[in-house]
Amino acid sequence: xxxxxxxxxxxPLGLKGKRGAGTLDGIRYVKDVGLNAMEVEFVQGVxxxxxxxxxxxxxxxxxxxxxxxxxxxxxxxxxxxxxxxxASLRRLQESLDRGEAMGATVVVFHPxxxxxxxxxxxxxxxxxxxxxxxxxxxxxxxxHVKLGLEVMARRSQFGSLEETFRLVKEVxxxxxxxxxxxxxxxxxxxxxxxxxxVLDMWRSYFGNQAMHTxxxxxxxxxxxxxxxxxxxxxxxxxFEPLAKELADEDIEITIINESPLLEQDALKMREIxxxxxxxxx
Numbered sequence: 001x002x003x004x005x006x007x008x009x010x011x012p013l014g015l016k017g018k019r020g021a022g023t024l025d026g027i028r029y030v031k032d033v034g035l036n037a038m039e040v041e042f043v044q045g046v047x048x049x050x051x052x053x054x055x056x057x058x059x060x061x062x063x064x065x066x067x068x069x070x071x072x073x074x075x076x077x078x079x080x081x082x083x084x085x086x087a088s089l090r091r092l093q094e095s096l097d098r099g100e101a102m103g104a105t106v107v108v109f110h111p112x113x114x115x116x117x118x119x120x121x122x123x124x125x126x127x128x129x130x131x132x133x134x135x136x137x138x139x140x141x142x143x144h145v146k147l148g149l150e151v152m153a154r155r156s157q158f159g160s161l162e163e164t165f166r167l168v169k170e171v172x173x174x175x176x177x178x179x180x181x182x183x184x185x186x187x188x189x190x191x192x193x194x195x196x197x198v199l200d201m202w203r204s205y206f207g208n209q210a211m212h213t214x215x216x217x218x219x220x221x222x223x224x225x226x227x228x229x230x231x232x233x234x235x236x237x238x239f240e241p242l243a244k245e246l247a248d249e250d251i252e253i254t255i256i257n258e259s260p261l262l263e264q265d266a267l268k269m270r271e272i273x274x275x276x277x278x279x280x281x
Contacts, residue, residue, distance in 0.1 A: 002246035002278045005066045005254040006270055007037035008262035009214070023048070023056045027065050035266055036280055037066040039256045040104070043073050046094040050101045057103035066254060066281075067102055068212060069145075071095040071109035077129040078112035078122040078158060089129060092147070093136055099145035105254070106148040106212050108179045112158040122158045127167055134173050146175045148212055153184035153227035161185060161198065165205045178206070181214040183258070186237040187225040193237045195245045210252040215239060215269070216259045229258055232265045240272050247276040 012029045015021040023040055030038045040056070042048070048056075060067045072095070075088040095107045114122045126149075133147060149168060152159030161180070168178045180202070186193040202211060217230040217237065225236075232239050246253065257266040270280065 001276075002249050002273075003252045003281045004246070004273055004278050005037040005252075005281050006266055006273070007035040007039070007065070007256060008266050009039045009070065009256050009258045010041040010262065012263040013261065014263065023052070024059055027056065027060050027063060027067075030065055030263065031063040033263055033267065034270065034280075035263060036064060037068070037254055037256065039068045039070050039108070040102070041070050042095055042098070043070055045072055045074075046091065046098060048098055050098060053098040053101040057101065061103060067104045068148075068254065068256065069095055069099045069102070069104050069107045071107050073110060075109055076112050076115075078115055078117050078125045080116060085125075085129065089132065089136075092133060093140075096133070096137060096142050096145055096147065097140070100142045102145075104145050106146040106177060106179065108148040108150050108212070108214075110152060110157070110159070111149050113156055114158060119158070119163070123163055123167065126158055127171065130167070130171055130176060134171070134176065137175060143175075146177045148177050148179040150179040150214070151181050151184050151188075153181070153187040153218070153225075155188060159184075160188065161201065165201065169205050177209070177212065178202075179212050179214065181216075181258075182237060182242060183214070183216040183218045183229070184227060187218045187227055191220065191225045191236070195242045199245055199249060199251075208251065210254070212254045212256075214256050214258050215242075216257065229260055231259050231261050232257075232268060239269055243269070243272045243276045243278060246273070246278055252281070 011026040217234045219228040259265040
């Protein structure tokens, strides 16, 4: 059975519309409803101070809620414009700095678009920039939070399972990890996923290393599967087979729900996971 950390991406829906509700309220709410993880969303920019990050981390530790961060969307480590790459690195550095202050487990980010570099040229560019970030982390005392390269949905994006796992393995640094987005794998595969194959592939690359993952269902539009988030009841992909496969795994896994229903769908996921014998950490 898997040991699971489970929660929403961002401030829960139950707090939407409540004046001044933010990260601290979200952490308390997540704990109150019976979940144990939350991803802090920096997707539109890093707008949290170090002091606020530290306060969030202290509360999360007190309540037993695992925090992670999603870095800004405006990142492309394969841009032909050097200033855009530099700006991307700065955004990641800011996210890592706040993540370290917060005690977050990982800063998740979307690495790049292939663009004119093509897959192999982009691979090399992403790898070079990840190595730069490792140097920056070492020089700035960032020793706890990890840098997480997310598996991506579009075939124009850097981030198939194979190239993400390969790059993380080659970099060979404990502070650089792969982040599996199950909905992205499903979309990139044209509407199919074999959870057992992904879990076996993880084992072959990373052994018993804990997994950080995202889950959402995605939409079929204009003849293709696209990264537009849907509630888990749409079953694209279905969640229950993942819960069943995890029951056969001795692994620690974080599952961040990115569906529009946030904690509501996370609670449905909890019921399914527990039904198959998995346990919340």
